[in-house]
Amino acid sequence: MNHHDQLLKHISKFSALTNEDELLLTSKFRYKLVEKKDFLLQEGQVCNHYYFVLTGCLRFYKIINTGFEQILQFGIPNWWMSDYLSINNQRPSGYYIQAVEKTEVLVLTRYDADELFNEILAFNSYFRLMMQKAYTASLKKIELMLCESAEDRYLQFTTGFPEFVQLIPQYMLASFLGFTPQFLSGLRSKKL
Amino acid sequence: MNHHDQLLKHISKFSALTNEDELLLTSKFRYKLVEKKDFLLQEGQVCNHYYFVLTGCLRFYKIINTGFEQILQFGIPNWWMSDYLSINNQRPSGYYIQAVEKTEVLVLTRYDADELFNEILAFNSYFRLMMQKAYTASLKKIELMLCESAEDRYLQFTTGFPEFVQLIPQYMLASFLGFTPQFLSGLRSKKL
Numbered sequence A, B: 001m002n003h004h005d006q007l008l009k010h011i012s013k014f015s016a017l018t019n020e021d022e023l024l025l026t027s028k029f030r031y032k033l034v035e036k037k038d039f040l041l042q043e044g045q046v047c048n049h050y051y052f053v054l055t056g057c058l059r060f061y062k063i064i065n066t067g068f069e070q071i072l073q074f075g076i077p078n079w080w081m082s083d084y085l086s087i088n089n090q091r092p093s094g095y096y097i098q099a100v101e102k103t104e105v106l107v108l109t110r111y112d113a114d115e116l117f118n119e120i121l122a123f124n125s126y127f128r129l130m131m132q133k134a135y136t137a138s139l140k141k142i143e144l145m146l147c148e149s150a151e152d153r154y155l156q157f158t159t160g161f162p163e164f165v166q167l168i169p170q171y172m173l174a175s176f177l178g179f180t181p182q183f184l185s186g187l188r189s190k191k192l
Helices: A003-012 A019-028 A084-089 A110-119 A121-147 A150-160 A162-167 A170-177 A181-191 B003-012 B019-028 B084-089 B110-119 B121-147 B150-160 B162-167 B170-177 B181-191
Strands: A030-034 A039-041 A049-055 A058-063 A069-075 A096-099 A103-109 B030-034 B039-041 B049-055 B058-063 B069-075 B096-099 B103-109
Touching: A003 A019, A003 A049, A003 A103, A003 A121, A019 A110, A019 A121, A039 A049, A049 A110, A069 A170, A069 B121, A084 B121, A103 A110, A110 A121, A110 B121, A121 A150, A121 B069, A121 B084, A121 B110, A121 B121, A150 A162, A150 A170, A150 A181, A170 A181, B003 B019, B003 B049, B003 B103, B003 B121, B019 B110, B019 B121, B039 B049, B049 B110, B069 B170, B103 B110, B110 B121, B121 B150, B150 B162, B150 B170, B150 B181, B170 B181
Parallel strands: none
Antiparallel strands: A030 A103, A039 A096, A049 A103, A058 A069, A058 A096, B030 B103, B039 B096, B049 B103, B058 B069, B058 B096
């Protein structure tokens, strides 16, 4: 399967593309291999790209005053990643997007995305559903943070995404779930 | 301004509608007055509507095991409200949507929404941007929950949305921010 096929296959799960749509779409996406720890966005830059993750894993984080890296989102295969605030208002981002491991992405510029949104109704629908999905996932995370104990949150996460827990370093998982690495390590030994 | 004009004005901030689009759109939205404490959705029901808030305020919440009402979202004027998970997968909702005070909404059925998304590219774009906005707002909330002290979270919220803090009962604001009402009351007297 070539790189664009993975994207087209994913879109087709949600929205019907014509052959003409597919040709226009694939002409706009550029393949990029991102080495581990390389950045796609850094604080202070204006975000001008949407990224579709093919393989690997990205993290979206900010550095808070204490120097701590607070992870807000991971980008796993078939997930979209961007700073949607910065790309929309064209102001400098307060976030970093970095490869957790060697990661393959398809890159779409803001300019080309606007063209695709205007030309292809099915792509517009697909992206609307992706944003809706990301929104419901983040509401669910807020619910877990407000309603569940730290231990239950960890259990729900490890049960729901077992491969993911294998993939990413423990200190990143701890940051994402709002734990200290020590607390997470305590939970893990308790579980084992 | 009639009820539909408020919606059309809001859409036009993000996306250009033709006269024909406007006619089709307005034919699909039904006005509804929701009395204080009346429900638009209850746990166990399949969600089949999108709501656009004209005036007043809705709350989206779930009842957790202890009987506590955990508020996850408020719907204020020009905000969309639905259970986007239930409306998409057509499974029973785990949530309630209730009017905090007398509230006016425009109601769009799932069926009509699908027709509008297929017929009007500009409406599709508008709704994509609304979902993106809701997603970035919820990511920001996660960031505040993970990075800021309870006191700073409260200050950011009251500074950012002063009218809102006047509007809704304190115990609901406490639930939304993840505080106990006692804790919030302590913060408020400290601030005064």
